[in-house]
Amino acid sequence: MKAKLVFNDLSITPAKTESEARKWFTEMITAVADLIKNGICTTEINSNINLDDFLLTDDYGFIEWKNDDKVNRDTRLLALRLLTRKPVQASLQALEDDFARSEFKLKEYPNIESTALGVALLHDGIVVSLPSKRLWCQSHIEIIQRLYNENLENPEETFFRVRQVSRPNHVDIVIRDWRRSLSQHIKSASELVMQWTSAFPNLDMCEEYEQKMLPHLHGTTLKSVLDKLWKLDETCELWKKTKEQEPTYYSMSANPESPGTMNIKELAEMRLSSCPYQGLQHFKMHCRIQATNAIKLRGQP
Known part of the structure; x- marks a missing residue:
């Protein structure tokens, strides 16, 4: 759009x-x-x-x-x-x-x-x-x-x-401001997928979980997801501009991954991502979106 x-x-x-x-x-x-x-x-x-x-x-x-x-x-x-x-x-x-x-x-x-x-x-x-x-x-x-x-x-x-x-x-x-308004006008999961790159340019859609998430994104859950996606995108935008090695600003809550998860090689490798100005790193934090269903989005590395 x-x-x-x-x-x-x-x-x-x-x-x-x-x-x-x-x-x-x-x-x-x-x-x-x-x-x-x-x-x-x-x-x-x-x-x-x-x-x-x-x-x-x-x-x-x-x-x-x-x-x-x-x-x-x-x-x-x-x-x-x-x-x-x-x-x-x-x-x-x-x-x-x-x-x-x-x-x-x-x-x-x-x-x-x-x-x-x-x-x-x-x-x-x-x-x-x-x-x-x-x-x-x-x-x-x-x-x-x-x-x-x-x-x-x-x-x-x-x-x-x-x-x-x-x-x-x-x-x-x-x-x-325009992107924020665009995200607030998304009314369905299919529209979220269609408008993703315009509304959340700093985030990549995880295709592996796309089909798993889509059936749950409606009503209160969809609104919760959109709000958290916006805050996460805002944080990534700040990271790009400040180029900080260890970002300290969060507009959303984030929790550390469990040691049990990070100690399992296969699970840890699933959390690899190329991050702005920081190279390839493991995701060690996550945020939880919880409304009518609990959905995790991978957040800060």
Whole structure:
């Protein structure tokens, strides 16, 4: 599964200079490039306007930026691959009814409406903005959805936070948030298998036990498994970034394997794994997921 990208047309603001306009485009496209490189999205951006159709100064827009020798060539080549899908709600399909009965407004400026942010919310996607104002220079935007009933009356107001990238430093935060949401929306064991690499990129699925586990993953047990998988993936993400020899952080409980298990060569060898920055080692810890059934996941080496 890939995240939908939605361009925030509210972020189009005149730049004071060509240099400022160049910087805004560069930061935004670099962030998009990082999302694509991480496999989070495709090169398609949902938008109400074509990115080539607006200027940030009297004579400098996206077309000029793509031909600007002062900009990194690889970044410009990536921009040439971007495709705009119009109108912004074109990809909603099954969600069209919710969109048609809704108004989406900025929480900070409730008089300002934004269909683009609403589309990103309904898709559980990612807003792409130019870093032209403070509001567009953060990893989330707070919005209000006013959802009317079938008679277009009695709207219900709900507050939401929509993911946003306008600078490269937003990317890691947004990716983790999107993956967390993806894991929370998994409703079945088969969906878990299908979404595994997107939701838990730091974990390998153990094919040997896949069939043994699948029949038990439903209801409370499935939720417990998903929560523990997420925490384990978070821990592995931290290991990769810190490169610690002996990680000390755990967001989940872990218990040592019994000496009886580790003293049996065949059982010990079953716990061999290639770990980030640590080489091939035995798994000596495990976490227990216990809801309606007890299931073990192999954890820290």
